[in-house]
Amino acid sequence: MAEELQSPIRQGAHDIAVERERVRRRRVYRLAGAVLAIEAWVITAALAGWPLFPRLPHVDPFLLTIVVFFVAMLLIVVLTTFGTSRSPHLTYRPEQVDVRLDDVIGIDPVKEDVRRSIDLFQTHRRFADQMGGTPRRGLLFEGLPGTGKTMTAKAMAAEAGVPFLFVSATSFQSMYYGATARRIRSYFKALRATARREGGAIGFIEEIDAIALRRGGMLAGAPAYGPSAASACVSSSSARLPGLRGTTTNAVISEGTGGVVNELLVQMQSFDEPTGVDKLYNRVVAAINLLLPAHRQIMQRRPGRAPILLIAATNRADSLDPALLRPGRFDRHLTFSTPDAHGRRALVDHFLTRRSHEVGLDDPALRDRIAAATNGWTPVMIEHLLDEALVNALRRGATTMSFQDVEQARITEMVGIGQPVRYTEAEQRLIATHEAGHATVAWLVAPNRTLEVLTIIRRGDALGLLAHGDCEEVWTHSQYDLQALVQISMGGWVAEELFFGQTTTGPASDLAAATRTAAQMVGAAGMTGSLVSFLAADRDLVSCVLADSAAREQLEGVLDDARSTVRRLLSRNRHLVEALRDALLDRHELIGPEITDVLERAAALAEARAARPALASAVASRVGEKPAA
Known part of the structure; x- marks a missing residue:
């Protein structure tokens, strides 16, 4: 009840419901008129003795065959032309959609705005006529795949009680020149007709970036670097050579077709165009008005405001044409983030x-x-x-x-499915020592991180790995957090050096991860003295840092400090690395508490051993004391 009082536009009957009832009555009246006309003809023909159906004239079969052949050829040509121009959408009735907004879980910040959009859609006439506002015509859903964009759009149609016209942007594309634009026109024509016939309609274009990329050249996108990059990490041991494994720049090069984008822009302004009988009536009236004087002109029918809401979904909103994103086309942008x-x-x-x-x-x-x-x-x-x-x-x-x-x-x-692989005894010991070094450093320097998986079972390209993440959900990371991530990445490299006197190709991916994190500290977060952000260059961050001599020197300093710190830690805690190494050689994989249990037992045992000499010395001193006089 409180929610109803807070939203005055929800009071009274929805405009959509009123419009649907009016359209339904008009449809019933038309059907009744057609039935009455047929019944009147049947009664008149029976009274006058006329046949109900006219008799067909006699036609020569040979001539009929020729006519049918040419008519069939003409139909094939016409249907082929119109088939390529047909709208590829699928229409779902409200009762066919089995999802409601209550079924959309995990996106509460977006759901409230979605509910307001439904309210405006259902009361569009009052909002426009009584309050003087312009109803929302377009919503842009932006977010990662699987965040609920399509499901939310279906739920909106079900909540509003109107048909849902679903179409994938790729289905508009055609190999025939001009067919893509014709299909877009057909889709919006069907959307307008459905809205007028059903009292409202919601259209949904999936992956609209397939037909609405920015005009005027090519686009290139680079991965963004931010605090979230450090929220979950995997330190792995790889057998590949250094330089063969690292980060890749996800560059997307696209060339949009200007005609298709232009057609989409035009159609998004055509929601109030007349359709069907109204368009034919206006053409006839316009032709008659050419023959009439100015004071005798016949008024044309003004198109009613079509209750249409167009929703588009994409995970590349930054690549869309800017003309689509202005108010009047997509009035509202909703970002679907991963749930908290x-x-x-x-x-x-x-x-x-x-x-x-x-x-x-x-x-x-x-x-x-x-x-x-x-x-x-x-x-x-x-x-x-x-x-x-x-x-x-x-x-x-x-x-x-x-x-x-x-x-x-x-x-x-x-981390992927485990793949059986036969290691040599020396290689298995090397990999176990490498991963034990990662886990030991993580346990010592990052108590705010959870050790999830420690394994020497091959998964993907990694011969072994440590998976770890934040204990709690955090959105920012301090300098200490990023330094800890660099140190964890160095743990395997230092462990190999301490226990075997040399390193292998295994730490290649670890060094790449450490370089990326250190580059974020140097070139983006201002944690090493320089306040210059290389993100402003709109290029790959690591490349920018490595290309600048001063920044590269700072990067080397961060990596050297991390290596020195890790070397001191592991030198003093060799027993922890050995305990984890032996556990991995015995069980091959440790999960969650199993990792920390091994480390805690090893640490307690070391403390007990260190306490024994002191206890023995204290007992000996007491035994040697002479009794008091």
Whole structure:
């Protein structure tokens, strides 16, 4: 009730409902008129003795065959032409959509704006006529794949009670010249006709960047560097040579077709154009007005305001043509981000209610652990995780998933499927020492990070790896956090040097990760003295830092300091590396608490051994004391 009072435009009947009822009555009246006309003709023909259907004249079969042949050829040509111009959309009735806004979980900041957009859409006439506003005609959904853009658009159509015209932008494209623009025109024509026939319509264009890229040249995009880059890391041991593995710049080069973009821009301004009978009537009136004097002109029909809402989705909004993004076309931009901790917890609860699981998964603490361990995951990824957990349960002969099934599925999704590989004894010991160095440094310098997986089982290109992430959801990282990430990356390299006297090609990917993190400190965050940001150059950050002599020197300094710090740490804590190494050689993979348990036992044992000489010395001194006189 409070929500209704806070939103005056929700009071009274929705304009969409009123319009649908008016259109429905008009349709019933037309049908009744047609039935009455047919009934009148049948009664008149029966009374007058006329045949109900006129008799067909006699036609020579040979002549009929020729006529049918040429008519068929003409139809083939016409249908081929019109077939390439037909709108490729799919229409869903409101009752066919089985999702509502209550089913859209994890995007609460966006849902509130979506609800306001639905309210404006349903009360568009009052908003325009009584309040003098211009209703929203376009919404742009931007976000990563799987964040709920399409699902939200379907839910909006279901909530508004209007047809949903779904189309993928790639289906507009055609090999025939001009066919793409004709299909776009056909889609908007169908959208206008449906809105007038049904009292409203919502159109949805999936991946609109396929037809609406920026005009006037080519685009190139470079990866962004920000604090979120340090939220989850994987330190791995690779057998590839240095320089063969590293970061790649995701460059997208596209050349948009100006005619297609122009057609899309024009059609987005055509929502109020007359259609069907109104257009024909206006043409006839315009022809008659040419023969009439000025004071006898016949008024043409003014097009009514069509209740249309066009929604487009993309994950490349920065590459769209700027003319599309101005108000009047896409009036509102909604960003679908990955859900936060509360959103992920709500998603876990929502998905588990529909999937069979053991009673243990009803424990709030376990569900909180799943939500915390999926930081940065999209709703689709979380749903897929639970599906994979069900697969794991099925493989072990159970019909309900357990927390262990979820953990195993998460590890597989995060680091890949383990591949059996036969190491030599020396190589297995080297890889175990390398990964133990990573984990030991992470445990010593980054208590705010969770050690998730430590393995020497080959996964992908990595012969072994350490997966670790933030204990809590954070959006910024301090200088100490980034220094810790550089030091963790150096852990494997230093461990090889301490225990074997030399290094191998394994740390190549670790050095690349350390260089990227250190470049962020030097060239973007101003953590090494210079306030110049190389991000302003709109180029790859690492390349900019390496090309500048002063910045490269600072970068080398960060890496050298990290290596020296890690060498001191591991030299004093060789027993921790050895304990983890031996555990890896025995079990090959340690998960979560298993890693910290090994480290804590090794640390406690070392403290006990250090305390024994002091205790023995104290006992000996007491035994040697002479009794008091």
